Amino acid sequence: PEAMSATGAVAVPDKMDDTSRKMLFWACFLALIATAFGFIVRALLMDTWAAQFGLTEVQKGEIFGAGLWPFAISIILFSLIIDRIGYGTAMVFAFVCHVVSAVMTITATGYQSLYWAMFIVALANGTVEAVINPVVATLFSREKTKWLNILHAGWPGGLVLGGILAISMGDTDWRLKVGLLLIPTVLYGLMMLGKKFPVQERVAAGVSYRDMLREFGVIGALIVNFFIFSEIG
Numbered sequence: 001p002e003a004m005s006a007t008g009a010v011a012v013p014d015k016m017d018d019t020s021r022k023m024l025f026w027a028c029f030l031a032l033i034a035t036a037f038g039f040i041v042r043a044l045l046m047d048t049w050a051a052q053f054g055l056t057e058v059q060k061g062e063i064f065g066a067g068l069w070p071f072a073i074s075i076i077l078f079s080l081i082i083d084r085i086g087y088g089t090a091m092v093f094a095f096v097c098h099v100v101s102a103v104m105t106i107t108a109t110g111y112q113s114l115y116w117a118m119f120i121v122a123l124a125n126g127t128v129e130a131v132i133n134p135v136v137a138t139l140f141s142r143e144k145t146k147w148l149n150i151l152h153a154g155w156p157g158g159l160v161l162g163g164i165l166a167i168s169m170g171d172t173d174w175r176l177k178v179g180l181l182l183i184p185t186v187l188y189g190l191m192m193l194g195k196k197f198p199v200q201e202r203v204a205a206g207v208s209y210r211d212m213l214r215e216f217g218v219i220g221a222l223i224v225n226f227f228i229f230s231e232i233g
Helices: 018-053 057-066 069-085 087-106 111-139 144-152 154-168 174-192 209-216 218-232
Strands: none
Touching: 018 057, 018 087, 018 111, 018 144, 018 154, 018 174, 057 069, 057 111, 069 087, 069 111, 087 111, 087 174, 111 144, 144 154, 154 174
16 A cells, blocks of 8 residues: 555655656646736736726836745745645645635725735735745656756646737636636646645655754855745734
């Protein structure tokens, strides 16, 4: 039988059948496409929102910023605790945030709602990045470079596809364009439903959490904390 972790994750990825491995990979690929869709569609709609809600240039910049800096925070924080909460739990968080952000954007009434919709989607995007990289590296431990390169083609591919779809919709109500974000989101959510994620290689190798943090270093931790608290504060 397959070795299992306490959270139901597959402890030995080599014992996963090829179909399950590929299905989980393409789910990760679609999750990355969802992050790209969110970025490009919102960028294309910023001037439309500015006209409809009377946004100033400063507010436009703040909304753009809210879609970026939380990404860095979530990818760092989730990377530190991902093996404790499990990849599956983290992806549930990302999926919920993607859906909530899309709904908040569609129902937005002005600056505040757009700002927080951007903030939430950035948290989702950072969480996706914190999960999909180690998952794919673990699934294909003997061909990491090949599969990670394929995985990250999802970002530029998603930007191009999302941009083309949004532009091709012409003068269609912008809310329908935002709805495009839900397509890859629902797909990756369904594909990951019930799937068992591999245990992180560090855990499988028996390397302690403390040893992992030593690699990060005190100086690195201080720098990261400074920037995190600077943004939040």
